[in-house]
Amino acid sequence: MSQSASHLPNQLFIDGAYRASASGRRSALINPALEQPFCEVAAADASDVDAAVQTAHRAWESGWRDLSPGKRTEILFQVARTLRENQEAIARLEMLQIGKPISDALDEAGLGARVFEYYAGAVTKFCGQTIPVSRGGFDFTLRESMGVVAAIVPWNFPFPIACWKAAPALAAGNCVVLKPASLSPLTALLLGELAHKAGLPPGVLQVLPGAGSAIGDALVAHPLIRKISFTGSTEIGRRIMECASKDLKRVSLELGGKSPNIVFADSDWRKAADSSPMSVFANTGQDCCARSRVFVERQVYQPFVERFTAATRQLIVGDPTDPKTQLGPMVSAGQRATVEEFLADARSRGTRFAVGGDRPAGRGYFLNPAVLLDVGAQDRCWREEIFGPVAAIVPFDDESEMIREVNASPYGLSGSIWTNDLRRAIRVSKATQSGVLSVNSHSSVHVEAPFGGFKTSGLGRDLGMSAMEGYTELKNVYIAE
Numbered sequence: 412m413s414q415s416a417s418h419l420p421n422q423l424f425i426d427g428a429y430r431a432s433a434s435g436r437r438s439a440l441i442n443p444a445l446e447q448p449f450c451e452v453a454a455a456d457a458s459d460v461d462a463a464v465q466t467a468h469r470a471w472e473s474g475w476r477d478l479s480p481g482k483r484t485e486i487l488f489q490v491a492r493t494l495r496e497n498q499e500a501i502a503r504l505e506m507l508q509i510g511k512p513i514s515d516a517l518d519e520a521g522l523g524a525r526v527f528e529y530y531a532g533a534v535t536k537f538c539g540q541t542i543p544v545s546r547g548g549f550d551f552t553l554r555e556s557m558g559v560v561a562a563i564v565p566w567n568f569p570f571p572i573a574c575w576k577a578a579p580a581l582a583a584g585n586c587v588v589l590k591p592a593s594l595s596p597l598t599a600l601l602l603g604e605l606a607h608k609a610g611l612p613p614g615v616l617q618v619l620p621g622a623g624s625a626i627g628d629a630l631v632a633h634p635l636i637r638k639i640s641f642t643g644s645t646e647i648g649r650r651i652m653e654c655a656s657k658d659l660k661r662v663s664l665e666l667g668g669k670s671p672n673i674v675f676a677d678s679d680w681r682k683a684a685d686s687s688p689m690s691v692f693a694n695t696g697q698d699c700c701a702r703s704r705v706f707v708e709r710q711v712y713q714p715f716v717e718r719f720t721a722a723t724r725q726l727i728v729g730d731p732t733d734p735k736t737q738l739g740p741m742v743s744a745g746q747r748a749t750v751e752e753f754l755a756d757a758r759s760r761g762t763r764f765a766v767g768g769d770r771p772a773g774r775g776y777f778l779n780p781a782v783l784l785d786v787g788a789q790d791r792c793w794r795e796e797i798f799g800p801v802a803a804i805v806p807f808d809d810e811s812e813m814i815r816e817v818n819a820s821p822y823g824l825s826g827s828i829w830t831n832d833l834r835r836a837i838r839v840s841k842a843t844q845s846g847v848l849s850v851n852s853h854s855s856v857h858v859e860a861p862f863g864g865f866k867t868s869g870l871g872r873d874l875g876m877s878a879m880e881g882y883t884e885l886k887n888v889y890i891a892e
């Protein structure tokens with residue numbers, strides 16, 4: 412697969428068509444594997460935001476809101492089919508703009524299509540209640556669409572996250588203004604175009620590329636936006652919640668993480684050690700669910716570290732166009748520099764590097780995955796989200812002390828627990844303050860199940876029927892006898 416750019420979506424997508432930004436401003440995209448600019452994309456400003464939101468609101472009022480559930484299902488299934496037919500084109504754009512290895516990019520394009528299938532089917536399975544209220548009569552609930560939803564997404568999983576916000580919002584009868592991260596507008600634009608080709612009426616899904624610093628506030632504050640669904644950093648999430656509070660806009664926030672991987676000596680710890688490197692290094696560590704804090708019971712700590720380190724050395728870092736590549740470059744020079752600051756801080760404190768943390772030779776924003784040992788409990792690398800390929804492994808002796816340390820993090824997104832003791836699996840799952848846990852596995856994302864965080868990792872849930880509830884208002888109707 413070539414890294415050259417042929418036809419690229421490089422405008423705003425509003426009212427079912429591509430158009431230039433009002434200002435005519437454009438911003439360059441850099442292929443992070445080659446350190447080469449490869450295209451320029453229109454950058455929206457506040458007046459484009461207003462046009463997109465107004466158009467979406469008209470599309471909601473004049474049809475999408477009142478479309479029959481059967482018709483909405485049909486259109487969303489057709490969107491899913493169209494995404495599947497274009498899986499390669501989507502994957503190729505994702506690879507170009509963020510350096511995602513092609514095998515992952517293909518999987519994630521498939522995941523996006525699967526999300527549309529799920530919510531296409533969900534439209535007619537999303538039920539209200541009838542409630543036997545004490546005074547008699549007839550009482551029932553309705554789940555109503557809200558209006559225009561702003562979906563603001565990050566650059567690490569641009570396509571699947573755009574889908575898992577847009578699909579349930581549309582299925583619930585809303586219109587969507589999608590704002591991709593400035594590093595990754597291409598797959599979001601292609602989603603808008605393909606969804607429209609599949610039969611989504613003009614204006615129902617708008618895509619506004621642009622910097623968060625330029626259009627974020629205008630979008631969040633726009634009076635016709637009823638709900639903001641955000642995935643990104645905790646810092647920006649806080650700002651959005653503050654801004655949304657003025658009109659009491661609904662928000663759902665999927666934010667940062669510093670997730671634990673807990674390995675007990677009674678587990679199949681060899682299997683855990685072999686699979687754990689990818690639980691933190693996949694997507695070059697740029698993953699909110701990265702299991703970056705590894706807690707290993709003392710009896711197996713030494714052999715676990717050796718095996719984890721050996722498995723890390725086996726990872727294939729390099730050219731994202733090669734189907735065998737597991738780790739591509741970091742998304743940008745800036746992101747790599749941030750991670751290298753963390754590593755410099757670790758070195759200055761005498762932290763031991765079992766492997767990695769250096770740059771491979773040649774072009775591209777690559778960084779070899781790093782395994783840190785003997786990190787101090789207060790070190791930045793242990794406490795803060797790094798968002799790069801860095802794991803720290805520590806031994807523990809006592810289960811409850813370890814859980815106290817796990818829960819001392821302000822985050823609470825995901826986590827893995829390795830044990831063959833069923834009672835322990837249940838006890839530790841209950842005690843861990845995280846929204847998404849897996850036992851003897853590292854998987855966090857299931858299209859059918861709720862995904863989201865405790866504490867500063869977020870508010871509300873993506874995926875499953877929980878997400879669809881989050882894109883509706885709940886109305887109760889009482890009819891007297």
Ligand code: NAD
Pocket residue numbers: 563564565566567568590591592593621622623624626627628631642643644645647648650651664665666667668698699796798824864868869
């Ligand atoms: P970011 O917060 O910098 O940006 C996310 C999005 O917000 C981008 O589209 C950006 O343009 C936009 N934005 C920036 N300023 C804004 C403003 N003032 N108003 C509105 N929007 C604004 O995050 P990032 O660097 O793109 O992604 C990395 C972060 O995302 C990490 O902290 C990671 O943990 C988190 N993340 C969380 C999840 C999850 O599901 N919990 C998933 C992926 C990433």
Ligand code: MN
Pocket residue numbers: 644
């Ligand atoms: Mn950022």
